[in-house]
Amino acid sequence: MFDSDHIALAVEWRRDLHRHPELGFQETRTSAMIAGLLSDWGWQVHRGLGGTGVVATMGQGGPSIGLRADIDALPIEEATGLDYASVHAGKMHACGHDGHTAMLLLAARHIAAEGVRNGTVRLIFQPAEENDGGARVMIEDGLFREFPCDTVYGIHNWPGLAPGRLAARDAEMMAAFAVFEIGLEGKGGHAAMPEQSDGVVAAAARIAAAAQELPARRLSPLDPGVVSVTQIHTGSAWNVCPDQATIRGTARWFSAAAGDILETRLTDLARGVAASQGCRATIDYQRRYPATINSAAEAGLARQVGRDMGLDVPDLPPSMASEDFAFMLNETPGAYIWLGAARDGENPGLHSAHFDFNDAILPVGAEFWVRLVQRALG
Known part of the structure; x- marks a missing residue:
């Protein structure tokens, strides 16, 4: 679905974001980069919800689907030694939000090139997922009032799952x-x-x-x-x-x-x-x-898209970790999805000072987003 040049661009975006992490509600450089790329591709871009949030729209009428990526980093001193390691002391993308953002941007470029028919796509780039409830703040600022979505979806990379696997439960995902x-x-x-x-x-x-x-x-x-x-x-x-x-x-x-x-x-x-x-x-x-509770119909659609891509879709127990995407699911039907991201050999977990997003899954997550839009909008 994506040629090697586009995938290489997504890797560049991801590593640039990794090099310049920003904490919750401080993601000014990150949101400016996102908004600039989306505007260049023809998306209608709105900035300011949640302070540093970005919402982009393409299409009109019909069913509307929201795709969410979180954009904030964590207050962790990076210990990876990577050549694109954080340049900001005490700040690090240790949860893969840099990858989530790059995946959605790669999908956004493809969606814009093909155009949106039979409905509306909303891209939601959300600040402050880590502890500060950026999803709640965006909603309070009018997210779904100004940009209504019939359904909303979020992806999180999951180092506990091998690449090529995807999970979306019908009910509880996160505590x-x-x-x-x-x-x-x-x-x-x-x-x-x-x-x-x-x-x-x-x-x-x-x-x-x-x-x-x-x-x-x-x-x-x-x-x-x-x-x-x-x-x-x-x-x-x-x-x-x-x-x-x-x-x-x-x-x-x-x-x-x-x-x-x-x-x-x-x-x-x-x-x-x-x-x-x-x-x-x-x-x-x-x-x-609150607890992150998927809607059964939307979780089922996510699993079907994963199977259509040839991914393994296991039935996994929920996690006792937490996620502020729960606020969005309390407002709108949708699903939260884990995308396998494990590395061969040493595989640091989320929130580790040694964690680095697995770039190999960037095209997998982006393809999932594109296929999900196609299925949801018919």
């Missing part, structure tokens, strides 16, 4: 996501006389251990959930019992009931354990992303 911070306060004192101070460290340790057991004891084994404590900050000296501690972590779930249980039980646990050690606990619990 809902919350972050929490538990603050503990009590009386500090000398480590030689612990009975004269409150058990801030003891409370922090017990809360951390018990919190991670909550899903196993409070949720049905048929209703998955995960609580992970990822930070404990306390103390400043060998011989001082501290008067404060902070515990941070994440919770993930699929069903609304499980999400409610985890929040309620974590709050009760923190306050109860703190009180038993003479401390006070405060908890800041923020639900960030």
